Amino acid sequence: MIRFDGVTKRYDSGQEALSDVSFELDAGEMAFLTGHSGAGKSTLLKLIMMMERATQGEVWIDNQKLAKLSARHVPLLRRKMGVVHQNHQLLFDRSVYDNVALPLIVAGYHSRDIGRRVRGALDKVNLLHKEKMNPQTLSGGEQQRIGIARAVVNKPPFLLADEPTGNLDPTLSAEIMQLFKEFNQVGVTVLVATHDLALIARMHHRSLILRDGALVGNGATKMPSETDSNMDET
Amino acid sequence: MFKSTKVNRRTGESRSSGQGISAPHHSFANRIRSWRSHHRLVASQSIRRLIATPVSSMMTILVLAVAITLPAALNIAISNVAQLTGQANDNVQMSLYLQNDISDKKARKITADVSRWDSVSGTRYISPQEAKASFNDMEGFAGIIDSLPKNPLPGVIVLTLSEHSLSSEKAINLKKKAMGIKEVASAKIDLEWLQKIHAILGLAQQVSAVLTVLLSIGVMLVVGNTIKLSIDNRREEIIVTKLVGATNAFVRRPFLYMGLWFGIGGALIALALISLCKYALTSALESLSLAYGGEIALSGLGLTNSLVLLVLAALLGWLGAWLAASQHIRALEPR
Numbered sequence: 274m275i276r277f278d279g280v281t282k283r284y285d286s287g288q289e290a291l292s293d294v295s296f297e298l299d300a301g302e303m304a305f306l307t308g309h310s311g312a313g314k315s316t317l318l319k320l321i322m323m324m325e326r327a328t329q330g331e332v333w334i335d336n337q338k339l340a341k342l343s344a345r346h347v348p349l350l351r352r353k354m355g356v357v358h359q360n361h362q363l364l365f366d367r368s369v370y371d372n373v374a375l376p377l378i379v380a381g382y383h384s385r386d387i388g389r390r391v392r393g394a395l396d397k398v399n400l401l402h403k404e405k406m407n408p409q410t411l412s413g414g415e416q417q418r419i420g421i422a423r424a425v426v427n428k429p430p431f432l433l434a435d436e437p438t439g440n441l442d443p444t445l446s447a448e449i450m451q452l453f454k455e456f457n458q459v460g461v462t463v464l465v466a467t468h469d470l471a472l473i474a475r476m477h478h479r480s481l482i483l484r485d486g487a488l489v490g491n492g493a494t495k496m497p498s499e500t501d502s503n504m505d506e507t
Numbered sequence: 508m509f510k511s512t513k514v515n516r517r518t519g520e521s522r523s524s525g526q527g528i529s530a531p532h533h534s535f536a537n538r539i540r541s542w543r544s545h546h547r548l549v550a551s552q553s554i555r556r557l558i559a560t561p562v563s564s565m566m567t568i569l570v571l572a573v574a575i576t577l578p579a580a581l582n583i584a585i586s587n588v589a590q591l592t593g594q595a596n597d598n599v600q601m602s603l604y605l606q607n608d609i610s611d612k613k614a615r616k617i618t619a620d621v622s623r624w625d626s627v628s629g630t631r632y633i634s635p636q637e638a639k640a641s642f643n644d645m646e647g648f649a650g651i652i653d654s655l656p657k658n659p660l661p662g663v664i665v666l667t668l669s670e671h672s673l674s675s676e677k678a679i680n681l682k683k684k685a686m687g688i689k690e691v692a693s694a695k696i697d698l699e700w701l702q703k704i705h706a707i708l709g710l711a712q713q714v715s716a717v718l719t720v721l722l723s724i725g726v727m728l729v730v731g732n733t734i735k736l737s738i739d740n741r742r743e744e745i746i747v748t749k750l751v752g753a754t755n756a757f758v759r760r761p762f763l764y765m766g767l768w769f770g771i772g773g774a775l776i777a778l779a780l781i782s783l784c785k786y787a788l789t790s791a792l793e794s795l796s797l798a799y800g801g802e803i804a805l806s807g808l809g810l811t812n813s814l815v816l817l818v819l820a821a822l823l824g825w826l827g828a829w830l831a832a833s834q835h836i837r838a839l840e841p842r
Contacts, residue, residue, distance in 0.1 A: 322750075322841075324840070324841050324842060345754075348749070348752045348753055348754040348757075349752065350752075351749075351750065351751065351752035352751075352752035356750065356751075358750075362746075362747050362750060363747075364743065364744055364747055366744070375747070375748060375751050376751040376752060378545070379748060379751055379752050379753040379757060380752060381538055381541040381542060381545065382541060383537060383540065383541050383544075384541075384544060423751070
């Protein structure tokens, strides 16, 4: 469960990235977070990941108030979330296998379990045959899939993705979205930030629409055509 | 392209049961086991990291070795000198020079009287004839006394003082008492140089303590600075590791091991340097020791002290790394 209760985020620079945002995402739900660039999508995800803290209002994850979470407990929260970053955040000083194994090592899994789970996750994104390679030598789409494998390897209850299809062609994008959908079907709460409206329209899931930091749409599966054209401009 | 059919089999099995809303938990024993295996992994990885950059690692270790060797060598030197003067303490002597023209018989009687005094552990009477004979034995002095009209050497009673009489007050009282005997022309006690040496040793010990503290801080700073550079180099890795849920302790661990290895490496080289110094000094001391009747043996650090040095250096390395790591890693948060 992810819940925002009148959340405002103001950066030190004075810029208000989110203003009075409220919504609730049930456990096992899948939703899109959309809006033009700079609308506050990344900030919203950062608040969930505790990379930032809300200036006002409350963010709840699993009935846990994030404002009350001490720095010591932040790592435990992050272990509950698989995050697919726009820029992959992969480490190029180690193999694909070691990149995907990182969340398991961090969480203290036994090495035997690690091997099994990493291969399972890599198999899932169809990159098992490249486990020994350096991610730097792989294509952008493959790097993105390694990022997804790493996000799901410890079977987290939440999966967050920030523009996961940002620089991929439509076919690859559709496949990645299909993958997220499959994770959702087995119970993972999925929140995908994207501005790929065509993709969203095809997926028939709930959409949270941000504009200049405010939540202007919540729930509609289909984009209002007015918003649609507005966002095409950006 | 993706194996969609595998979802249910691969990830679905465990998810379908409890929806996986809680953090992955495993038994306490498993946790301890994985914690231990992570320590082992990190310990060996951090050694391999040091070996991967042999020149810079060696430079750091050598700097540490020098910083460790200096106070250790000074302490060894001081304990050696203290040991030597300790040996001298055992046979502090007072010489009573008798008036001329005291008969041997009279002199022996005085010797017998004096030997019954408190804090006198031994007496020996050297008659003028014996003094002359030993004087003649000395190179270059042979015949000089014979050429004089009369033996100028007085009889001497040499008192060996027991250790308890070594405080200056007691020694002075003893000297006064001896001077009270009318046949005694003068009394001389070779205590003053000992007192001076003790004073110098005390000072040297204080200097060494200050030096030890300063260089210990130096060791921590050198390790801390090296660790800080290493953290800067691995900035990206640290941020990504934190993003996937690493605690500060987890991120800090490899750096703490690195500090530990630096400390141990520095101590090992320092121990080698100290042995080398001892070896070099031993041959130089041999000639000196011959001149003093072969009683000077240089003592080194010994096994216990070597181990203490090793443990202390390891602790300092660890502490230096901890100070640097805890400060810099906390500041490295994903943004």
